[in-house]
Amino acid sequence: MGLIAAFGAPIFLPFMTTQIAFLWMMVVFALCWDIMGGQMGYNSFGNIFFFGIGAYVCAVIQRDSGLDWYVAFFLGFGAAAILGVLCAAILGAGILGLRGQYFAICTLGLGIAGGEIASGWDYIGAGSGLSPPLFPGALGMREMFFNYLFLTLALVCFFTLKRVYSGRFGLAINAIRDDEDKAEAMGLRTTRYKIVAWCISAFFVAMCGAAAGNMIGFIDPRDVAFAGVTFGVWMVLMAILGGKGTLWGPVLGALVFHITQELFWTYLLGWQRVALGLLIVVIVVFFPTGILGWLRERRTMSTSGGSEQ
Amino acid sequence: MTALLEVRGVSKRFGGVVANANVSLNVPEGAIIGLIGPNGSGKTTLFSSIVGQHAIDSGSILFQGNEISKLRVSEIARSGLLRTFQQTRIYGQMDCMRNMLISTPDTSAGLLSMLSRHSAEEQEEAERLLDFVGLYEKRFLMAGDLSFGQQKLLEFAMALMNKPKILLLDEPTAGINPTLINGLIDRLKRANKEIGITLFVIEHNMRVIMNLADHIYCLAHGEILADGSPEAIKDDRRVIEAYLGAS
Numbered sequence: 001m002g003l004i005a006a007f008g009a010p011i012f013l014p015f016m017t018t019q020i021a022f023l024w025m026m027v028v029f030a031l032c033w034d035i036m037g038g039q040m041g042y043n044s045f046g047n048i049f050f051f052g053i054g055a056y057v058c059a060v061i062q063r064d065s066g067l068d069w070y071v072a073f074f075l076g077f078g079a080a081a082i083l084g085v086l087c088a089a090i091l092g093a094g095i096l097g098l099r100g101q102y103f104a105i106c107t108l109g110l111g112i113a114g115g116e117i118a119s120g121w122d123y124i125g126a127g128s129g130l131s132p133p134l135f136p137g138a139l140g141m142r143e144m145f146f147n148y149l150f151l152t153l154a155l156v157c158f159f160t161l162k163r164v165y166s167g168r169f170g171l172a173i174n175a176i177r178d179d180e181d182k183a184e185a186m187g188l189r190t191t192r193y194k195i196v197a198w199c200i201s202a203f204f205v206a207m208c209g210a211a212a213g214n215m216i217g218f219i220d221p222r223d224v225a226f227a228g229v230t231f232g233v234w235m236v237l238m239a240i241l242g243g244k245g246t247l248w249g250p251v252l253g254a255l256v257f258h259i260t261q262e263l264f265w266t267y268l269l270g271w272q273r274v275a276l277g278l279l280i281v282v283i284v285v286f287f288p289t290g291i292l293g294w295l296r297e298r299r300t301m302s303t304s305g306g307s308e309q
Numbered sequence: 310m311t312a313l314l315e316v317r318g319v320s321k322r323f324g325g326v327v328a329n330a331n332v333s334l335n336v337p338e339g340a341i342i343g344l345i346g347p348n349g350s351g352k353t354t355l356f357s358s359i360v361g362q363h364a365i366d367s368g369s370i371l372f373q374g375n376e377i378s379k380l381r382v383s384e385i386a387r388s389g390l391l392r393t394f395q396q397t398r399i400y401g402q403m404d405c406m407r408n409m410l411i412s413t414p415d416t417s418a419g420l421l422s423m424l425s426r427h428s429a430e431e432q433e434e435a436e437r438l439l440d441f442v443g444l445y446e447k448r449f450l451m452a453g454d455l456s457f458g459q460q461k462l463l464e465f466a467m468a469l470m471n472k473p474k475i476l477l478l479d480e481p482t483a484g485i486n487p488t489l490i491n492g493l494i495d496r497l498k499r500a501n502k503e504i505g506i507t508l509f510v511i512e513h514n515m516r517v518i519m520n521l522a523d524h525i526y527c528l529a530h531g532e533i534l535a536d537g538s539p540e541a542i543k544d545d546r547r548v549i550e551a552y553l554g555a556s
Contacts (some may be wrong), residue, residue: 096514167426171403171411178400185360185398186471187386188415245402 010147017143021215023258025208028157029231030250030257032201035161037236038244039170040197041177042096046107049114050202050231053087054080054209054227056124059132061220069136077210084206085199092195099180108228115226129220132213146215153211153275157204162247164200173197177245187220241283243290252291312371313338313475313507314359314390316342319368319378321351321358328354329494330531331368336475341501341508343522345515345542347552351531353395356477360392361385373474387415389474395483395511397460404445405463408452409435412467435470441465442496458485462493463530469500475507476500494520519543527551 010017029047036044036308057075062200065072095106118126135142172193175183184190213219223230234257242253260279285295311434314336321329328351333341336342346352358365360380370378377385400408410427413434439445452463455481461481468476481497482490494517500506512518518541526536529551535542542548 037516164424167424168411168422169424171427172423174403174407174409177402179398181395182398182400183411184383185362185386185392185394186412186415186467187383187391188411193423196420201531235391 006151010144015138017026017147018215019258019262021143021147021150023254024147025212026234026254026258027154027251028150028204028208028237029235030242030254031154031157031161031247032204033235034239034244034246034250035173035197035201038239038246038249039165039177040173040194042194042197043101043104043236044107044198044201045104045228045232045236047201047205047235048089048111048126048226048228050084050109050205051209051212051227051231052111052114052118052221053211054206055221055225056118056220057083057206057210058131058210060124061128062132063130064215073135073210073214077207080206080210081203084202084209088198088202089195092198093191096191096194096198111226111228111232115222115228118221123183125219125221128223129218129224131218132212134217135214142215146211149211150208150215153204153207154199158247158251160200165247169193169196174245180225237280237283240290241287242295243292243294245291246292249290249292249307311338314357314372315371315416316359317369317371319358319370320366321354321363322366327531329358329365332407332527332528332531332533333368334536335535336479336507336509338502339505340523341497341510341521343518343525343539344511345513345518345525345548346528346534350528352528353479354531355528356479356511356531360390367416383415386471388479389472390476391468391471391473392477393461393464393468393479395479397453397457397464397496399460399463399467401451403452404450405439405448405452405455406430406432406435408463408467409439409470412470414471438466439463441469443492446453458489458552460512462484462489465493465496469504469506473506478508478510478512480511480513482512482514489518490514491533501524504534515543536548 009020009045013020027212033044033047036042059071060071061076061079062072063073067075074160095103098106118124124130135145137145172183172188174194175188176190209225213224216224219225238253238257240253241252241257243249261276264275269274289297312335316332316334319332332355333481344352344355357363359370361377361380365378369376372388372390377388387390388414400411410431413427413431436445436448441466444459444462444466447459452460455463461484465481485493497508498521501508507526508520510518522539524536525539525542527542527548534551535543535545535548
């Protein structure tokens, strides 16, 4: 049912195709943030860094390769994923030794540094940004193409995570969340698990960046690529809103968040940021465990302490 | 019996406080060795030194004849030397089965094994060990919702799941219901006899340690005060004085 709705959405709601594409991107954002922040207990504010890397890597390859649009795009798309993972592995080895809030602050710096470097580097357009080559297809095809690309990405991301969470990796990152010292005392290679977690995150987020750069059509270093205050914060919010540490929570959070946000833009124009701010306050105060967590608490209360799951 | 774990002249100080001074002891393979001493005598510090939680100031620690005092916590754990904690440490937001499954030894280093699932044998082993400590009925409960005593039992089962060669137990019976203690002593002995795990146990409960250990070391003010069989320790004048505070 859901899948049919997801695939059919752009056909039934053609004027909203791009919005729906953004929705799938938000789903990937939230899912990927949750690997670290929810499942592993490491709040990362730096995932936007991989988004920026992906956007630039893909656009530069498209600009300089001189190949056919599709070939260049998918080449850039793949290269973005690879470079994102490489960055995560190298940075992770350096900063994943930090715990708790120190890690969070450090990743916050990462996104800001990315934006500053990108806006000062002439090769990638510096402050005036970079425009990927125009999509060659017919009118309306562009939206469809990116919509289904993001939908595929979201589905692959969801099922990949579903698979790895059910295995040793999922247990290990949960163990790290609950008691990292204990996990180490039990002989787990904690640093390695943490780095792999961040690499998976970076893999999908960087591909999002590659596609989003093209879909938006213009890569501004601070407002698109390394948009810490919008995308970067939304990732965290969506996962928390839906219920962090669960598989469906981030998906649900992304849906609710994106739809609410679109409504704010439509009906509260001029006040949309204020409304968004209020929404954040409401989330944190009334749904600290997210929608799924809230539902689960209510259910356990009504069955008076029955076992979960 | 050869020494599985050998501590030679280990000293550890925290600022001006000498926690361990020139401590030497042997844990032979297959034995159950006790470590007693008044509060603050440096027992837990010695455990932490052995498992690599902090560097030692001097001396050496040999496990199976290899120096381990420079290795990291998880490396030492993977070599088969495991500890449990005085304040139990379990993974509170995971159910007991998941606590058990993640406690299987982290032997293979490859990416594939990290992403793989747990085999049916491992599931069975986890269920068997949970049954062994009497937690089988609670296997799908969140570990954090168990009582303190049950968490201790779970932590013990998790340690067994890891198939260690030697297990360092920090006050295994503290906070456990007295009626459960006998059962626990029995299980510790069975783990030692049937599975062949060497045990090195810190314990305050004299009845427990006298029942359990083959040989006991007594620590006071960071130094080894006496060692010997349970009977000898029980009657040792110095040990009684250390505990009762007589001068």
